[in-house]
Amino acid sequence: MIVKYERTAAYICPFCSNLTKKKISAFDFSGRVKAPLLCSTTGCREECARIALKNEKYKITVECPICGDAHSFTAAPVKFWNKRLLTYKCPVSGIDIIFLGEEKDVDAAVAEHTVEYADILPDYDDNSAESEMLYEILDCVHELRDNGKISCVCGSESISVQLINSCLVLVCDRCERVRVIETNEHNLAMLLNAEAIVIGN
């Protein structure tokens, strides 16, 4: 059996709703246990999914763009590297949320779903003032977080960022306190000047 050890992954970002296509090779796993699948949108770059090698199987975890939960799937390596197309569904909505396989099969499957997604995902007109502001706010939050400037009153600095109905929701991974940041000019100005954000204050 000839195994190519190269796959194409396609997934939808739960933060900005854009589709990313990424090549995955066996090298992505060499020397470490997980390969993150990031959003390719400038200003977003959130982790949309990750693939980890666990007990000689691939564990694929997807941040669901439909229901907002994380879903995990497992695939045996032989299936992962050989099948022309693997798709995994959100168990809540029954909609495919990640495509893995040969590039042309992935492209065809994604094209088939485009109409379906257009109905479900929030429709951000790329040039609208609101989506621009949202990206700026996302940028600010990511920069603050990458610099360790977002924390929780419980002391945790492990914070998740979720996008729900064009509001940013910061969630403390430890105690699950939340802080909602609405997309508006006031909050953008606040973030541009913020030295730090504390959840629960």
Ligand SMILES: [Zn+2]
């Ligand atoms: Zn994104």
Ligand SMILES: [Zn+2]
């Ligand atoms: Zn889901």
Ligand SMILES: [Zn+2]
């Ligand atoms: Zn906390």
